[in-house]
Amino acid sequence: MRGMIKQKTVLRLVIILVVAGTSVALFSLAPEAVRLRSADGCFVLSGEIGSGSEAAFSERLDLAGPFSLMIGPVYEIDFGSNFLPGPFHLTLCVQPEWGAVNELAIYAYDEELSAWRLMPSVADPLDLTLATEIRTPFSLWAVGRKQKFDQPAIHESLLSELLAWPPAEAVGYRVYSSFAAVDGDFVLVNGRGQRGGCSGVYFSGPDQAITSVERATEGGVYRLSVIWEMGGGCMEGEEISAD
Secondary structure: OOOOOOOOOOOEEEEEEEEOOEEEEEEEEOOEEEEEEOOOOOEEEEEEEOOOOOOEEEEOOOOOOOOOOEEEEEEEEEOOOOEOOOOEEEEEEOOHHHOOHHHEEEEEEEOOOOEEEEOOOEEEOOOOEEEEEEOOOOOEEEEEEOOOOOOOOOHHHHHHHHHOOOOOOEEEEEEEEEEEEEOOEEEEOOOOOOEEOHHHOEEOOOEEEEEEEEEEEOOEEEEEEEEEEEOOEEOOOOOOOOO
C-alpha cells in the first residue's frame, strides 16, 4: 500500500542580483507540502519535504511480529532524499481491542541502536488515534504499549565492562538501555542515558562507534549499548575523563 493521497504546494522564488552592471537570476524552490493518507484512514502523514524530493509510505505486511510491545501494523515511511525536520505530523489509529488509548504510544525503530524508541504521543480517546511529531527520519513506525521498566541489578557491572574498553580516539559517549521480552525485538527503556568523557560536554566528531553487551534477565534480555563519539574534542574548560 503506497500513499493514496498526496497534495503538493510549490512556490518559486526569483532573486535578481546586480553585480558589476550584470543581472544574474537565481531560482530556488520553497519546500513542498505533502500529505499522505491510507485508504482506511489509519495512517496520516503531513509535513514539508525538500524541493524535488518524493515521500511515500507502505504497510510492512512482512513485519507481523511477535513483538515485545508493538501491536497492529508496522508502517514504513520513505522521506525522500531531502528530509526537512519541519516537523512532520504522524497520526495512527487505534483498535478498541488494543486497550485504552492512554496506555499506548507511537514507536519508531531506531536502526542505529536496533531497538524501538518510544515517541512523545498525544492520545485522542474519542477518535481513537495517537499523534506524534517526526523530527528524525526513522523508517519504521507502529503503535505499542507503554511499559515501565526497572533497571536490573546487572546494569552497573555491564556499564563498567563496556566503559573499560573505549575505542581509540573516543572523546565522549552516550549510554542506552534496551530490553527484549521477545527474542531480538528490543525496546529502548531509558531514551538517552548518561553521557561521559569531557564531563559529557564535547564536540561531536565525524564518526561514531557502538559497543554493546547483552545478558539474560527476568522476563527477557537486557542490552546495554554505548555510542562513542570519535575524533571530536572537549568543550572549552572540560577534560576527557571516565565519568
